[in-house]
Amino acid sequence: MFEVRTDLTVEENERVKEQQQSSRGISVSEEAYGEDNIHITTVRIETENAVKTMGKPKGTYITLEAPRMAEDTEDYHRDISEKVAELLHRLIPIGKTPKSILVAGLGNRNVTPDALGPRVVDNLCITRHILKEYGTFAYGKARVEPLCAVAPGVMAQTGMETGEILSGVVREVKPDYLIAIDALAARSLKRLCRTIQISDTGISPGSGVGNHRHSLTAETLGVPVIAIGIPTVVEAATIVQDSMAAFLRELSGHDSASSLEKSWERLNEAEHRELVREMMAPQLNQMFVTSKDIDAQIKQMSYTVSEGINMAFFHS
Amino acid sequence: MFEVRTDLTVEENERVKEQQQSSRGISVSEEAYGEDNIHITTVRIETENAVKTMGKPKGTYITLEAPRMAEDTEDYHRDISEKVAELLHRLIPIGKTPKSILVAGLGNRNVTPDALGPRVVDNLCITRHILKEYGTFAYGKARVEPLCAVAPGVMAQTGMETGEILSGVVREVKPDYLIAIDALAARSLKRLCRTIQISDTGISPGSGVGNHRHSLTAETLGVPVIAIGIPTVVEAATIVQDSMAAFLRELSGHDSASSLEKSWERLNEAEHRELVREMMAPQLNQMFVTSKDIDAQIKQMSYTVSEGINMAFFHS
């Protein structure tokens, strides 16, 4: 079953900003690339305090927002791929010794919005076996980091945790870095398929009880884990909550509603979400919401991300 | 783009029942197959008046409900396939002269919940070309109606209306019947992947303005059109509306809400839907809601429906 995994840190950041304007141990920097409308936010969570405030582990979280990412414009997507390559270099410094990279395309190839990871793997330029067989001169003057990749599938298909499979492969292949690609759930409709999140903290669902086992981190796997995520679905709770807020705004003219509206407005976003979650039918937890042209968007984005990885580790 | 097409008549029927218990020109009969928990409802819309009440064209609408359809039980699915074959025989009487059948698997193969139609086509026992080449004795003693099939794709893939493609193929191939298989949108979560609707009225979105062109009916195609539909997605509006109702029930204790709740309850279901639709973000029209294990369900149901069609037209 398609599991909705981790959330976007940039959304968490917005939530946190609401509560306390500036937080110690959290550094935020922003870059904008005007013409292209590409916006990059880097959040660093540096102290235990910040870990508590953000509810995320220590590390660097980079969010690339590209509002036109859903469009089919070749040049724009090349620009995004170049930025992805650049951001990967910030987290994986390329030095004299080649760094071997294992890419894991997480998710279920047969559920369209969850196919992002496996489809990124399909388009990668795989070099490890060539370098092993023929040495570096197989690629002429190009500087090439040995790249290998796997699409481990999901538990309903394999009967194994993704973490079990990757743990075994990592122990055998001993890469310098694992890059895990995953489809995420966004809270906001407007981020859907328009945001790429890259972090050096791996994937650690953490909060959820039964989910702790799924975490893919340096701790659990023994190598640094870079996570690349793109929101491809929205939580059902989000669309209910947004509509509810609109409903109450709408009714604000009516006498009967005013006090109800006020109680709603006294609650913060997290409380809204909690309230909505309680009222939703339990089956909704087994549901996801996505856009009707998700097939075109997954095709496009998986290509853009795989090109970014290719550019980062195959420097022709 | 994945278009959410027609609704379930059985849901329409429930709505209508609320308003007026018995309506002239609408006949409803029910059958239940106890052990298997298979329930069949046949609605016949016979008069112009009934057409108005139901908002659906004249014809027969058969709904098979099988609450355990989502489970992976081979015998149960064989029972459902047999019922589907039987229901097809009610609408397509098999006589002395073989009836030639064209099956159209509508929808987008690349969007999981919309792939039902194309995947039914994948599993059909195609016989028309064999019968044409070798005659009926190719199949020994089996009685075989010539069956052919096409998965026309969707407009974003082809640039053509499904109706344009099918109209051309029908004119060339001249089948006695067209069977159109399609993924539907349900209003109720509980019907998702548990209901098969079969009707002899084709597909006629009707009400929607711009959609009239899409209709696949005897009128537009020149041959009788049997439609087989299974709800695989739920409208976003549905889940908002359901949660809203729960929200208002919850608040009914509070003074402030009581009058608000009363105004909500004065509205009927259609008005609720209208209200919710107005308040939802416009992007929600570009969204669909489906279950996380939709891949397994589509695989299962497409096999069950194609077996039903095979049983109906290949009588070994």
Place this chain on the structure above:
Amino acid sequence: MFEVRTDLTVEENERVKEQQQSSRGISVSEEAYGEDNIHITTVRIETENAVKTMGKPKGTYITLEAPRMAEDTEDYHRDISEKVAELLHRLIPIGKTPKSILVAGLGNRNVTPDALGPRVVDNLCITRHILKEYGTFAYGKARVEPLCAVAPGVMAQTGMETGEILSGVVREVKPDYLIAIDALAARSLKRLCRTIQISDTGISPGSGVGNHRHSLTAETLGVPVIAIGIPTVVEAATIVQDSMAAFLRELSGHDSASSLEKSWERLNEAEHRELVREMMAPQLNQMFVTSKDIDAQIKQMSYTVSEGINMAFFHS
């Protein structure tokens, strides 16, 4: 069943050259693009006499040979795409009035070397429905010819001839041109996945008896048909014949063989083929030969051809 369709004209041309050096009514011109190693041969069959000599209908046959086409070099493939676009313009003159184009991706998506056509369709920039809905200004300043496309499948999947389906669609949609993309059989191993053949005569298997019905031509469909073919398989007869010739060369030292070898050498290529065909096991007609990395090659070539078509009809 995957049908091995038409042959390469450039191979036919070589065969003909052997027999009679210059033939009236056949004009041949060559172009070479040095750095890129792209070689273009244009054969024009202009008279009835030439039709007899070549065994092909009147028309223009352009063959693009790109020895490095099997390699994964982005720039080289862009060059090939540009040439494909240019060659399409030679056969489809773009004037003031937009020309509407229907692309048919022939073949079986589920047999790797036959999937070329369907996969070209997957990557096309489909514009007809957008132009119909929003008019030309939907694409800003770009000059766009309305493009639509269909992957009709093969007879074993549909029970219908490809020609029946396309005939119906053409009659309904009335394009100015049909472009049919198809995987071909080559006689020579060295042409496999290295040659693109474009002609304005459509597809007319002709010689084969039962196959005449399959022809897709201006005559049978009522619109000019441009055929784009790439050899993705080799005939089993070819590899037997080549090995046999080597075998006999090898034996030429032995006394016993010399006269046998001489009889072999007295036969021309066509007679060799005939001889080999007679001796091969009849099951070999149900076989094809292809390369072990055909998946990578089909992926690459289908992208290159679809980019060529996109460039030809979407002039941004």
Place this chain on the structure above:
Amino acid sequence: MFEVRTDLTVEENERVKEQQQSSRGISVSEEAYGEDNIHITTVRIETENAVKTMGKPKGTYITLEAPRMAEDTEDYHRDISEKVAELLHRLIPIGKTPKSILVAGLGNRNVTPDALGPRVVDNLCITRHILKEYGTFAYGKARVEPLCAVAPGVMAQTGMETGEILSGVVREVKPDYLIAIDALAARSLKRLCRTIQISDTGISPGSGVGNHRHSLTAETLGVPVIAIGIPTVVEAATIVQDSMAAFLRELSGHDSASSLEKSWERLNEAEHRELVREMMAPQLNQMFVTSKDIDAQIKQMSYTVSEGINMAFFHS
């Protein structure tokens, strides 16, 4: 690149029979299931001497031949599945303690005749994660051995040896048995898609130099490895050799050929193959030969094998 892996032992056995009628240390037993035309041959290689004669490691090699396997007859395929289950029980004794099974579907999903393994995995009834989460009572009275599965892909896709990936997964998951499913190359056209070979010796290409690393055996992986193979391709050398023999038979009337034919006939089969291999173009090693309806056959056979595995380990 699609690697043609191990050969059929039953073919090796035929070759050996030619040379020495009965060999010590090789026991052969045969079973026939009349009505169904299912024939089972069990070869046991028991001594070092036998290992030398057969060129295969010690162990049990069971070959199921079903001449009608290519046909689409549901009952016949159920019979084959039942036999597969029975043969698996001979090699994997099911006792009181459940045996945990890891199935590896080897091969490249994107090259039709090599997709057998991955597609068997698609249809398995995966139970390990359910048993781990809910215990045995999740399946009621059914006796279920915990089953998990992986389709590791091929080196061109992953940059890793299949053996590296499986070694890692096995070490992590610690199954009692590994079952490796693979597409094989047959020497004889008549065995194509009609034979299932099951052995308890794993996969050990052995003879080939560079290939030794690929072996998947109890020695390399640390758990017993059951190999299930079905021939889906034929070696190019085979079809050349068969045609050559026919060619020489044909010429036997001519004086010039008689002595040539005699020299050919003095050679045994292995020498024929060697001779043909030497004369074939080197590119032919990069080629495979398969049947034009391989898509339908792979679909059918992968279903039949997966049902056999399901029956063996899910005893409802």
